[in-house]
Amino acid sequence: MPHAFPSAPLSYEQAGVQYELIDPLKVAAQRAAAATARQLAGHGLAEVSASRGESAYVVDAGPFYLASIVECLGSKALVADEMKRLTGRCHYAAIAQDTIAMAVNDLITVGATPLVVQAYWAAGGSEWFADAQRAQALVAGWQAACERCGVAWGGGETPALAGIVEPGRIDLAAACTGIVRPRSRLSLGEALGPGDAIVLLASSGIHANGLSLARKLAERLPQGYLTAIAPGVSYGEALLAPTLLYPPVTEALAAAGVPVHYAANITGHGWRKLLRHPKPLGYRVHSVPPVPPVLEFIAREAGHDAAEAYGTFNMGAGFALFVPGDEAERCAAVARTAGVAAWVAGCVETGPKRLVIEPLGVVYESDALVLR
Amino acid sequence: MPHAFPSAPLSYEQAGVQYELIDPLKVAAQRAAAATARQLAGHGLAEVSASRGESAYVVDAGPFYLASIVECLGSKALVADEMKRLTGRCHYAAIAQDTIAMAVNDLITVGATPLVVQAYWAAGGSEWFADAQRAQALVAGWQAACERCGVAWGGGETPALAGIVEPGRIDLAAACTGIVRPRSRLSLGEALGPGDAIVLLASSGIHANGLSLARKLAERLPQGYLTAIAPGVSYGEALLAPTLLYPPVTEALAAAGVPVHYAANITGHGWRKLLRHPKPLGYRVHSVPPVPPVLEFIAREAGHDAAEAYGTFNMGAGFALFVPGDEAERCAAVARTAGVAAWVAGCVETGPKRLVIEPLGVVYESDALVLR
Numbered sequence: 001m002p003h004a005f006p007s008a009p010l011s012y013e014q015a016g017v018q019y020e021l022i023d024p025l026k027v028a029a030q031r032a033a034a035a036t037a038r039q040l041a042g043h044g045l046a047e048v049s050a051s052r053g054e055s056a057y058v059v060d061a062g063p064f065y066l067a068s069i070v071e072c073l074g075s076k077a078l079v080a081d082e083m084k085r086l087t088g089r090c091h092y093a094a095i096a097q098d099t100i101a102m103a104v105n106d107l108i109t110v111g112a113t114p115l116v117v118q119a120y121w122a123a124g125g126s127e128w129f130a131d132a133q134r135a136q137a138l139v140a141g142w143q144a145a146c147e148r149c150g151v152a153w154g155g156g157e158t159p160a161l162a163g164i165v166e167p168g169r170i171d172l173a174a175a176c177t178g179i180v181r182p183r184s185r186l187s188l189g190e191a192l193g194p195g196d197a198i199v200l201l202a203s204s205g206i207h208a209n210g211l212s213l214a215r216k217l218a219e220r221l222p223q224g225y226l227t228a229i230a231p232g233v234s235y236g237e238a239l240l241a242p243t244l245l246y247p248p249v250t251e252a253l254a255a256a257g258v259p260v261h262y263a264a265n266i267t268g269h270g271w272r273k274l275l276r277h278p279k280p281l282g283y284r285v286h287s288v289p290p291v292p293p294v295l296e297f298i299a300r301e302a303g304h305d306a307a308e309a310y311g312t313f314n315m316g317a318g319f320a321l322f323v324p325g326d327e328a329e330r331c332a333a334v335a336r337t338a339g340v341a342a343w344v345a346g347c348v349e350t351g352p353k354r355l356v357i358e359p360l361g362v363v364y365e366s367d368a369l370v371l372r
Numbered sequence: 373m374p375h376a377f378p379s380a381p382l383s384y385e386q387a388g389v390q391y392e393l394i395d396p397l398k399v400a401a402q403r404a405a406a407a408t409a410r411q412l413a414g415h416g417l418a419e420v421s422a423s424r425g426e427s428a429y430v431v432d433a434g435p436f437y438l439a440s441i442v443e444c445l446g447s448k449a450l451v452a453d454e455m456k457r458l459t460g461r462c463h464y465a466a467i468a469q470d471t472i473a474m475a476v477n478d479l480i481t482v483g484a485t486p487l488v489v490q491a492y493w494a495a496g497g498s499e500w501f502a503d504a505q506r507a508q509a510l511v512a513g514w515q516a517a518c519e520r521c522g523v524a525w526g527g528g529e530t531p532a533l534a535g536i537v538e539p540g541r542i543d544l545a546a547a548c549t550g551i552v553r554p555r556s557r558l559s560l561g562e563a564l565g566p567g568d569a570i571v572l573l574a575s576s577g578i579h580a581n582g583l584s585l586a587r588k589l590a591e592r593l594p595q596g597y598l599t600a601i602a603p604g605v606s607y608g609e610a611l612l613a614p615t616l617l618y619p620p621v622t623e624a625l626a627a628a629g630v631p632v633h634y635a636a637n638i639t640g641h642g643w644r645k646l647l648r649h650p651k652p653l654g655y656r657v658h659s660v661p662p663v664p665p666v667l668e669f670i671a672r673e674a675g676h677d678a679a680e681a682y683g684t685f686n687m688g689a690g691f692a693l694f695v696p697g698d699e700a701e702r703c704a705a706v707a708r709t710a711g712v713a714a715w716v717a718g719c720v721e722t723g724p725k726r727l728v729i730e731p732l733g734v735v736y737e738s739d740a741l742v743l744r
Contacts, residue, residue, distance in 0.1 A: 025507040026530060029491070032515040033525035042522050043485055057526030059487055061551065063435050070442065070490040070547040072531045113415055115431055118442040119401070120492065122543055135397040143404040150414050153405035154429030157545070158398060159444045164543050169536045171494055173529070175442040175547035179433065 010217060010302040050188040053278070055106035055265055058180065058188070065180035067112035070120075071102035073172040075211045076240075081169070082218075082225055083236040084134075092134050093141030094242035095172065098208045100145040101243035102267075103174035105319060108250045109263040111187035112178035117146055119156030120173040124165040129158070141242075149247040151176070185254055189262040189277040189322075196261055196348040197328030198274070198283060201249060202341035203318030205241040205292045209267040210313050214239055217302055229297040238294035244340060246319045252338040253321075258331050262322040271310045272369040274320055274355050280366075283355045285346035289316040306360040311368065322348060382589060382674040422560040425650070427478035427637055430552065430560070437552035439484035442492075443474040445544040447583045448612075453541070454590075454597055455608040456506075464506050465513030466614035467544065470580045472517040473615035474639075475546035477691060480622045481635040483559035484550035489518055491528030492545040496537040501530070513614075521619040523548070557626055561634040561649040561694075568633055568720040569700030570646070570655060573621060574713035575690030577613040577664045581639040582685050586611055589674055601669040610666035616712060618691045624710040625693075630703050634694040643682040644741040646692055646727050652738075655727045657718035661688040678732040683740065694720060 030052075037047045040059060048065060051058035056069040076098055080091040104114045119142060129135050146153045165171050180186050206214060218235065221227045225236030246265075253260060264273045274283050291299075295316065299309035309315060323331045328344040335342035353366035402424075409419045412431060420437060423430035428441040448470055452463040476486045491514060501507050518525045537543050552558050578586060590607065593599045597608030618637075625632060636645045646655050663671075667688065671681035681687060695703045700716040707714035725738035 024504070025501045025511070028508060028511045029514075029528070029530070032511050033491075033527060036515060036518045036523070036525040039519060039522045040487065040524050043487065045487065047524055052527075057488060057490070057524075059524065059526075061436075064433075066438070066487070066549060066551075068440070068488050068490060068526055068547065068549040070492045070529055070545075072492065072494060072529045072533070074531060075533060075535060078535050115412065115415065115417065115438070116429060116440050118429070118440060118547060119405075120442045120444065120545055120547075122444060122545070129397040132396070136400060139397065139400045139404050142401075143408060146408045147411060150411045151408070152412050152419055152429075152431065153408040154440055155405060155424075156401070157442055157444045158401070159446060161444070161447060161543060163447060163450050164538055164541045166536055166538055171533060171536050171543050173442075173492055173494070173545070175440065175490060175492075177438060177440040177549045179438075 055109040070175040073099040092137040096141030097145040097242035103176040111185035114178040116154040118175040122171040125162045126160040192262040198346040199321040200317040200345040201319040203314045207243040264320045266314045275369045280351035282349035427481040442547040445471040464509040468513030469517040469614035475548040483557035486550040488526040490547040494543040496539045497534045498532040564634040570718040571693040572689040572717040573691040575686045579615040636692045638686045647741045652723035654721035
């Protein structure tokens with residue numbers, strides 16, 4: 001059972017990620033990137049400008065839209081490496097799924113069908129690839145995740161980057177290209193409005209966001225990653241549950257004719273991502289899904305109250321769909337048939353922009369999430 | 373002037389890249405990736421299987437083909453970091469161009485027009501982004517390269533990956549998506565055959581391949597990167613000449629109606645990349661372009677003969693176009709008008725598969741390049 005451990009609360013900034021140093025670059029990059037949009041006119045094409053600031057970039061290619069993205073796994077592989085040292089078990093098949101999930105779960109928010117994934121596996125040296133069991137697990141997990149998502153694995157890069165990537169480590173990322181077809185599937189929020197329902201899709205645990213904090217927490221636990229968080233389940237094993245893949249849900253919704261007005265992948269910033277769309281709308285959640293034990297454990301051990309926990313982690317909801325109110329139950333049913341637990345959890349209201357999680361008494365105002 | 377330095381020859385394997393450790397993984401990954409192609413049938417689409425093993429992956433999307441890729445810069449940023457320490461000059465605008473070039477120059481080999489670039493900038497920690505001059509140079513160089521190539525910068529990732537990427541370093545990559553339109557621009561080599569001409573496009577220097585060897589060589593030079601390779605030009609500065617961007621050439625060729633049968637980006641393995649296509653064809657080069665001083669210097673100092681130098685570095689030819697013989701002069705002229713020096717350098721013959729560089733007396737047999 002969880003080890004009660006008296007200590008000071010642990011925030012994301014204490015875990016070593018200093019957003020204030022990254023943000024000026026991000027702003028400069030966003031501005032420079034936006035200025036390049038006019039290049040598409042030279043090819044008789046145009047960007048869908050509403051996709052700037054969304055989770056994937058969309059170009060109007062005529063008969064359909066093109067969507068593309070590159071996403072990084074983050075630091076979750078460090079947990080896999082440590083658990084391998086502690087238990088001998090290799091988790092790189094799960095890590096492969098996490099990496100692909102980071103890309104495809106973002107890509108589908110705009111209504112795209114993911115078609116091609118490219119692998120980016122940058123190792124600290126050639127010797128990373130000499131561990132055949134680990135390398136084969138990465139390959140097998142990558143293939144299986146592609147097949148689960150209906151995407152073709154196009155190829156990729158496997159550089160050995162001694163001097164840039166740490167010895168014995170690997171920097172994993174995935175690029176994904178897809179199409180929005182028919183064009184009516186575009187879900188950038190144009191139709192998002194009061195009366196829409198919020199349908200939440202289950203997460204499997206921490207997914208691949210918040211790992212810096214989770215790793216920092218492990219350092220404070222006397223038994224570290226081997227701390228039992230439930231009978232027979234260690235903290236490290238629980239952290240390594242692979243991120244759920246949501247493309248089967250969005251493809252099933254399209255096949256069933258359930259319209260999606262908007263979608264948000266709940267990653268960094270946790271439930272504050274429900275505030276992602278720029279419209280001045282209110283979001284009211286009337287029921288929250290069950291919290292995965294590993295997230296309950298982290299919140300307790302890190303001393304987070306509900307506002308900090310739900311504003312940092314997915315807390316059991318890995319993806320949000322915003323659909324017409326009268327489609328909400330059908331949306332959840334289709335998701336369940338596609339293999340993912342789902343709940344009609346709330347509704348969209350007139351503004352001001354804010355998120356109210358009624359069962360928890362938590363309110364995030366519009367300034368709780370600044371992405372653009 | 374170049375420093376004459378007696379020492380043992382330096383091969384690529386001595387420079388720390390052990391291909392025999394990477395290759396089993398690459399083979400396994402290629403097989404697993406190929407098996408995922410059938411996933412596209414679920415969306416009513418299909419891959420262009422001839423693109424497997426080529427520089428970009430191609431999907432038949434109906435009205436046009438979709439092409440996508442992810443490419444890594446490699447270790448060139450380490451040279452920029454060292455030159456910053458030695459001279460105070462920031463080279464990250466050039467490094468940005470190199471990174472984009474790695475992606476777009478590969479993407480265009482299949483006949484695609486690059487449309488969207490995604491940035492992958494994974495730093496060793498948040499503090500990398502605190503150097504405002506360097507961060508702004510990276511942004512400005514990235515934007516300028518996108519504009520030169522007519523692509524939109526869609527967005528990207530700027531993770532801080534302490535524990536995975538080395539402190540103070542950055543792992544740079546670019547993903548690119550494009551379309552082949554009209555479909556007749558597809559240049560996977562179906563029409564490649566005897567009588568075609570080989571048109572070579574100039575390089576600016578080492579580009580972004582062979583840097584591991586070039587860095588190793590710097591360690592053997594008494595003045596290292598500050599060694600003068602020509603009056604007023606240091607070895608380090610010369611290495612950092614940015615990779616040329618070839619999309620303006622391929623777009624100009626399309627606009628001029630010059631058909632391209634096949635194209636090869638001359639990167640790792642140097643001129644052996646001319647053997648890239650699987651057809652059993654011969655390639656005869658009758659004239660070689662001028663060798664950039666930095667590559668001449670490396671070949672001499674590393675003790676390479678012509679076969680090793682041309683089999684490792686681009687030696688002045690960054691890109692090869694295979695066009696109908698009677699279009700060769702026009703192809704070169706269009707390239708020059710687009711701003712890149714070009715030469716009609718040779719021709720394609722009946723097999724056996726081999727590359728003959730007549731002026732150098734160098735022959736590479738078909739087993740000199742094994743990519744699939």
